[in-house]
Amino acid sequence: MHKSSSVVLGxxxxxxxxAKLKRWLQLEGIREQIARAADREDGSGFVAQIYSYLxxxxxxxxxxxxxxxxxxxxxYITLIRLNSPKLDLPLLHATSEGERVPWEYEGRxxxxxxxxxxxxxxxxxxxxxxxxIDDAIALLQEIKADEQTQREWEWLLTxxxxxxxxxxKELPRPYWMRGVIIPDNTKPTKIKKSMLPVGNIVRxxxxxxx
Amino acid sequence: MKPLTLDKAMELYRxxxxxxxxxxxNDSGIDFIGKIVENARQSSTPQDxxxxxxxxxxxxxxxxxxxxxxxxxxxxxxxxxxxxxxxLKAFCNTMGFNHG
Numbered sequence: 001m002h003k004s005s006s007v008v009l010g011x012x013x014x015x016x017x018x019a020k021l022k023r024w025l026q027l028e029g030i031r032e033q034i035a036r037a038a039d040r041e042d043g044s045g046f047v048a049q050i051y052s053y054l055x056x057x058x059x060x061x062x063x064x065x066x067x068x069x070x071x072x073x074x075x076y077i078t079l080i081r082l083n084s085p086k087l088d089l090p091l092l093h094a095t096s097e098g099e100r101v102p103w104e105y106e107g108r109x110x111x112x113x114x115x116x117x118x119x120x121x122x123x124x125x126x127x128x129x130x131x132x133i134d135d136a137i138a139l140l141q142e143i144k145a146d147e148q149t150q151r152e153w154e155w156l157l158t159x160x161x162x163x164x165x166x167x168x169k170e171l172p173r174p175y176w177m178r179g180v181i182i183p184d185n186t187k188p189t190k191i192k193k194s195m196l197p198v199g200n201i202v203r204x205x206x207x208x209x210x
Numbered sequence: 211m212k213p214l215t216l217d218k219a220m221e222l223y224r225x226x227x228x229x230x231x232x233x234x235x236n237d238s239g240i241d242f243i244g245k246i247v248e249n250a251r252q253s254s255t256p257q258d259x260x261x262x263x264x265x266x267x268x269x270x271x272x273x274x275x276x277x278x279x280x281x282x283x284x285x286x287x288x289x290x291x292x293x294x295x296x297x298l299k300a301f302c303n304t305m306g307f308n309h310g
Contacts, residue, residue: 038306043220046305050216068213069220070294073301 005082007058007075010067014058014075019083021136022129025110026056027083050076057083087134090176091141116143141176148177211266211285211292218265219293223302225261229253230299243290247283262286266293 004017019027030053037045050072051064057079064072085092113136117128120143128136155161155171162168214222231245250259263274263282266289274282 035306041307043224044217046307047217047220065217066215069216069218070213070297072216073297 005078007078009054009062009064009071009075012062014060016058016079016082019057019133020129021113021131021133022110023056024083024133024136025113026107027053029107029109030056031080054079083133085133085137087138089137089141090179091137091144093176113140116140144174145177148173211289212268214265214293219298220302220307222262222265222293223298223307225258225265226250227299227302227307229258230295233296233299239291239296242296243287246290246295247287250286259286263289266290 004015006013006015008014030049034046034049034053037043037049054064054072054075055061114125114128117123117131117136117139118125120139131139152171152173156168161171226246229246229249231242231249233242250256250262253259260271260274260282263269263285264271267274267285277285
């Protein structure tokens with residue numbers, strides 16, 4: 001895994017370290033703004049956010065607005081790659097867009113993550129801010145999976161989880177916990193009885209009688 | 211010719227995006243630019259062609275109008291080459307810019 005990359009902007013070479021959790025969340029927030037500006041076809045907002053991404057990712061306050069566009073974009077792509085999670089976690093494939101709550105504000109994501117980790121492990125804000133991105137996402141997935149199984153257990157104990165026939169209704173799982181269902185397209189193969197082995201058959205999943 | 215800054219490159223894409231042909235993997239950069247020139251010439255909005263030349267050259271409309279058509283064409287083509295128009299199109303498409 002690359003922990004740093006160098007980019008050349010103008011006549012200056014910058015060395016960028018892979019962002020830790022707090023800065024990564026800030027960068028992801030800017031990426032979201034970039035995507036929104038592109039959706040709105042807002043060229044000036046888009047450009048401003050790209051410069052902002054470079055400044056945060058490189059931890060500098062330099063002016064990139066006079067540089068050739070391809071240098072800026074090549075640096076942007078390099079930094080996006082550097083700061084992308086390397087683990088392919090199901091949590092990252094969740095497609096539904098979270099609803100914006102009325103108490104939303106810029107930078108809230110960081111506090112939401114900090115609350116989850118401090119609540120689960122009692123870590124300090126400084127320690128959480130310095131977490132590796134992959135560790136943080138994998139741990140978040142574990143916390144969320146634990147919460148879901150706990151909810152399922154509580155749901156199992158309630159009356160409303162059973163229909164009038166007494167059949168249990170399962171609590172729906174979030175998208176990322178459902179897994180990928182691979183359709184079974186294999187056709188059953190018929191084998192003549194005379195070709196089957198004789199005697200006791202012990203399968204791998206069975207324990208032979210003592 | 212000085213390459214465009216990011217804001218100017220986005221402006222260029224806004225102007226000529228609609229004249230950019232679909233990329234064919236067999237096309238060289240020259241073929242691609244040839245198609246753009248052809249599209250711009252046959253376009254019902256020739257103003258886009260002039261606006262792109264003004265942007266690429268940094269010259270005023272008055273200076274552009276005093277140039278010969280060959281000079282304008284040269285600025286247009288070399289401007290697109292210097293500004294890596296194929297790369298610009300690919301980037302804008304990836305980012306979801308559909309204008310043009």
